[in-house]
Amino acid sequence: MSHTTQVVVIGGGRAGLAAGYHLRRLGLEFVILDAQAAPGGAWQHAWDSLRLFSPAAYSSLPGRLMPAQTGQTYPDVQHVVQYLTDYEKRYELPVERPLRVLRVHRDGQLLRVETDSGPWHAHSVISATGTWWRPFLPAVPGQAAFGGRQLHTVDYRSPADFARQRVIVVGGGNSGAQIAADLACDTDLTWVTQRPPRFLADDIDGRVLFDVATARLRALEEGRTDTGGVASLGDIVAVPLVREARDAGRLKAAPMFVCLDRYGVVWADGMRAPADAIIWCTGFRPALSHLEPLGLRGVRGHIATEGTRAMDEPRVHLLGYGDWTGPASATLIGVGRPAREAAREIAEQNP
Template sequence: MPQNTPQPAPRGHLKVVVIGGGQAGLATGFYLRRAGLTPGEDFVILDSAAEPGGAWAHMWPTLRTFSPTQHSSLPGWMMPAWTGDNGYPPGAHVVDYLTRYEQRYQLAVQRPVRVRAVERDRGALVVRTDKGDWTADHVISATGTWSRPFVPTYPGPFAGQQAHTAQYRRAADFAGQRVLIVGGGNSAAQILAEVSTVADTTWVTQREPRFLPDDVDGRALFEIATARRRAHDTGTTSAGVAGLGDIVMVYSVRQARDRGVLHARRMFTGLDADGVHWADGSRLSVDAIIWCTGFRPALSHLTPLALRGTDGLIPTEETQALKEPRLHLVGYGDWTGPASATLIGVGRTARDLVKSLT
């Protein structure tokens, strides 16, 4: 469907500027439009990427979502069904869905536009970009985390190949090597599952990995996150995901379990030129390390507002920044809404955010 919506001119004043055109930005744009705001006139979505798809456009091709398509959809339009791999679609299917989603709702995403800073100016917020400035009554930051991969620091000069989840593309790049997979989440389990078919792999984690039952997927994680948030709001307690597990047993991970490779060692204490070592004196020689150690929120554009707390995050009430009520944050994880970093979870957070504005 062609995208024939008006294109806003730089230095215009809008009701809302959304920074980020991935799943969180699109879900927010859907609810802004449903609330009666016109894309390109009342609000604009700015995206630094040249093409649609958000972080999904940069993930490795064999990555699978953690839920089937009917439970991996943004508001308004269900993701088209994926019949292979027990219904768990690959990243390319998600990219196609997000591309068609923004076209379907004519969200007028502006790209590539790189936001340099958000600043205060005479009762409004100014969004400064490489394509000019926008001012707005409200700014919604939805930049996610993919652009800020995190690698922990360990003493020692490892000379081998190192890659983060963000750089990983295919198992064949590690064929015949001794590979260390670091991290206890879904990305680590899926990368381990495929790299272990062509390489000698060792898996290390901070604690014993916790696997969901085979018949449980990302839907359960979303409901658990929601229950945990409700418990926090009411002053009660919730078991959270600890009582169930964290790693979704998609088909490739179940295959890895059947091959006997889902066994993890505890974290090492240091690196040397060709491997890692532990406090008990044991060591392991490896050719490559893949760091599946997560990401940090991409918030540098908000630095001029001086909002960060001691933990590096911006204190919020729901999605609203406590020290700057004209700023909202969505899609960064549970601190900005239960499961808001997921396809299924971000819709609820975006709905509540827009409702608070209109």
């Protein structure tokens, strides 16, 4: 059975919910299609010790402040999941789940959204699938030969899974630093980064990062000198877990190795480190395979956008994939503005 609506939002995480809030305010008919069995998006799959970079009041979706978590300045994963669950209920957002979107096709004046439960037709589509579902693993010689476990950030849960083991954590961003800090006391840890880790000043958190990203956007829009944005400040937010491990001397990074063998990793000078497990905290790519039939990717695989709108298909908007679809749009506080702009454009296209 086919369904027809004005807007299909693909993804029921923070970006999809923010889009739903603004679509509802503008009186548009829409549905949110979510592949997850429960509310909370990717947050319900994150590791146990993960904390937000900002206090609750600065980590809110449009329309409703996140309540503070008792005893925590930076809310934990379960608090975020509960907030997203309550947000969805509060605004009675029409979420269909679990329902996996397979492909989006042009179908005359409409877009056809194929799912594992039948097609939907819509005048506009907002893709809000994020990046968690497409982890990136670099190609390193010898990976297939390594005899231990290899995991990505998405697979990590708790230090208890690695107690007294030799673990190598690869990655100099926030995920790598937080997971290395989490493991520093209970494992024989080696933290490996491509370049020396750059910790932000201890008083910088998500509030400041959002302001810096917004200021950079305004400077570029007004033709002023590029401020460098967040990247000019550093790579790693010193959340309490990371700060404690760093100050105790447990977060000392080794340079990137050149290959793996059966037993562990090997550096260019011949030094070796045996390992029971390697955790690749090497980032993500946008999960956009469902848009492939539309042929929107350029030579380097990037979809050109103006704001959130795909330039080669104005009925498609991309929301929450990072700065290229709105400053800090992959964060709770940052996704509200581009979500509002996308909803307004769609309302103008569908009077």
